[in-house]
Amino acid sequence: MKNDGWEIANRSDGLRMAWRMLVWLLLTQTAMAFVGRSLSPLAPLIEKDLQLSKAQVGMLTAALFLGQSLMSLPAGFLTDRFGSRKLLLVLTAGLGCSFAIAAQLHVFWLVLFFIVLGGMGYGTMHPVSNRGIMYWFPQERRGIAMGLKQTGVTVGSALAVLLLLPLALQIGWRWTMMLACILLFGIGLAAWWGYRDVSGSEGGVSLRFRAFLGSVVKMVRHRRLLAVSLAAFGLNGAQMCLTTYIVFFGHEQLGYSLVIAGLFLLISEAGGTAGRILWGMISDRLLGGRRVIVLFFISLLTAVCSTVAAFLPTGIPLWLILPFVAVFGFGIAGFNGVWMNAAAEAVPKRWSGLASGFTISVGSWGVIVAPPVFGWLVDWSGAYTMAWLFVTAMMLLVGGLLLWVERSEERRPNGLTA
Numbered sequence: 519m520k521n522d523g524w525e526i527a528n529r530s531d532g533l534r535m536a537w538r539m540l541v542w543l544l545l546t547q548t549a550m551a552f553v554g555r556s557l558s559p560l561a562p563l564i565e566k567d568l569q570l571s572k573a574q575v576g577m578l579t580a581a582l583f584l585g586q587s588l589m590s591l592p593a594g595f596l597t598d599r600f601g602s603r604k605l606l607l608v609l610t611a612g613l614g615c616s617f618a619i620a621a622q623l624h625v626f627w628l629v630l631f632f633i634v635l636g637g638m639g640y641g642t643m644h645p646v647s648n649r650g651i652m653y654w655f656p657q658e659r660r661g662i663a664m665g666l667k668q669t670g671v672t673v674g675s676a677l678a679v680l681l682l683l684p685l686a687l688q689i690g691w692r693w694t695m696m697l698a699c700i701l702l703f704g705i706g707l708a709a710w711w712g713y714r715d716v717s718g719s720e721g722g723v724s725l726r727f728r729a730f731l732g733s734v735v736k737m738v739r740h741r742r743l744l745a746v747s748l749a750a751f752g753l754n755g756a757q758m759c760l761t762t763y764i765v766f767f768g769h770e771q772l773g774y775s776l777v778i779a780g781l782f783l784l785i786s787e788a789g790g791t792a793g794r795i796l797w798g799m800i801s802d803r804l805l806g807g808r809r810v811i812v813l814f815f816i817s818l819l820t821a822v823c824s825t826v827a828a829f830l831p832t833g834i835p836l837w838l839i840l841p842f843v844a845v846f847g848f849g850i851a852g853f854n855g856v857w858m859n860a861a862a863e864a865v866p867k868r869w870s871g872l873a874s875g876f877t878i879s880v881g882s883w884g885v886i887v888a889p890p891v892f893g894w895l896v897d898w899s900g901a902y903t904m905a906w907l908f909v910t911a912m913m914l915l916v917g918g919l920l921l922w923v924e925r926s927e928e929r930r931p932n933g934l935t936a
Contacts, residue, residue: 536654540663542713543647544670546606549705551674552682553617553698554582554640557633558675558761559683559783562769562776563691568626572766572896576889579762581630583754583885585637586644590878593642597875602650603713605642610706612639614699621695641878648858648874653715665798665855669791672851675761676787683780737876742810745923746860749813750881752916753857755888756820756909757850760786762889763896763905764843771902772839773832785840786847793852801856809860814920816856819849821913828906857881888912 557564557578565575597605616636620629647667655663678698686694737743764786768779793816801812823846830839861877888909895905 536663539650539654539713540667542606542709543602543650543667545705546610546709546713547643547647547667547670548674548677549702550610550613550640550643551671552677553613553674553695553702554636555671555675555761556678556682556695556698557582559679559765559780560686560691560694561762562765563686567691568624568629570626572763572893573890574626574893575766576762576891576893577630578633579758579889580886581633582637582640583758583882585634585639586641587637587879587882587886588634589638589641590645590875590882591872593645593875597642597645597649602646603710603715605646606713607706607710609639609642609646610702610709612636612642614639614702614706618696618699621692621699641882644858644878645872645874648862650713650715651858652862659802662795662798662802664859665794665796668794668855668858671854672787672790672794672847676784676791679780679784679787684777737873742923743861743873743877744880745919746810746813746857747877747880749817749916749920749923750857750861750877751884752888752912753813753817753820753850753853753884754881755884756824756912757853758885758889759892759905759909760846760850763892763902766896767827767902768839771832772830772834774836778836782839782843785843786851789844789847789849790851793848794855796848797852798855798859801859808924809856809863810920810924812856813853813860814917814924816849816853817913817917817920820846821910821917823849824906824909824913828903828910 561575561578564570564578568574593605593609613636616632616639620632620636623629623632648664651664651667682694682698685697761783764782765776765779768774768782769776772779774782797812797816801809805811823842826842827846857877858874861873892905892908895908896902899905
């Protein structure tokens with residue numbers, strides 16, 4: 519007899535199994551971020567080695583998320599068809615092999631090409647893991663489960679700062695990247711061995727291309743899903759502006775050493791880790807699953823922080839800047855779990871993989887566009903003030919969109935039928 523994920527999660531033995539599966543998803547998510555997000559802490563070394571401008575540095579992370587954008591929709595569709603387990607090994611191998619090759623290259627455009635290929639593996643992780651959450655956990659537990667799973671991104675990024683940056687200063691960024699890729703592939707093998715899909719959750723949709731196009735049209739026409747995805751465009755862009763340039767900002771604008779500036783990225787990711795858990799708990803327990811309004815509060819907090827960052831003076835004491843960076847990260851690096859839930863819950867559960875792929879595909883373009891623009895503004899002005907105000911403007915637009923969606927949804931519910 520096939521078990522439904524909802525029924526399983528409401529039994530104590532099924533819930534214990536759900537948490538075990540979450541551990542595997544979290545471990546894989548962390549390893550993927552450890553490699554994929556290593557571009558940010560290693561960026562100063564890559565910049566020096568390849569002689570890049572700040573705008574080109576922004577293109578490194580943009581390339582990663584271009585690959586994510588290109589693959590997220592097909593990955594969501596394939597996940598709905600085949601389940602999560604079969605793709606865990608494929609996506610870890612894809613990211614690991616691509617980044618290992620990129621680490622051996624000396625031509626900037628070739629490096630970008632293989633980062634794009636790696637981004638395809640990186641982007642596959644979100645639909646794969648999100649669908650696992652949707653099937654293993656009931657709605658009243660998905661906020662905390664998704665938030666915990668999404669901490670893998672910030673934890674992996676923080677570990678990259680703690681481990682990869684000091685190692686790269688000793689042996690070079692290229693060998694450091696190779697070692698990280700080997701570790702990723704080992705974790706992918708372990709996750710493929712240990713993870714299990716909910717029985718009966720595979721094969722939920724047709725693999726025909728015509729069916730795929732029809733389902734994509736449904737995603738585009740879904741007002742709430744589309745609005746959340748457009749908001750994620752700005753939120754993702756702002757997050758990657760912070761993670762890509764916070765080390766440069768701390769070193770060049772605030773006057774700290776490269777090691778101390780690297781600590782800023784670590785602190786922001788730690789704040790983001792706490793945010794992904796706490797924002798999920800707030801949306802679950804205090805706001806009854808109202809994900810959109812939580813995203814609205816996050817956009818306002820980020821707007822305030824980016825405005826403050828625009829006018830921070832050189833030489834500001836470390837004991838003042840570190841709490842500020844933590845709050846900054848708590849907001850903009852902590853939104854992802856709420857975003858994933860808002861998108862996946864907008865559609866019937868059998869379409870959760872495709873909905874995740876659609877929203878990630880749209881949202882990833884914020885990362886493709888925003889960091890290079892941020893870097894160009896720094897190159898053009900010679901300072902970071904205009905660049906941070908650019909982030910503020912994005913967040914005000916996002917906040918207005920989310921507020922409009924929340925109010926319009928209260929007046930007229932909208933959703934796909936199962």
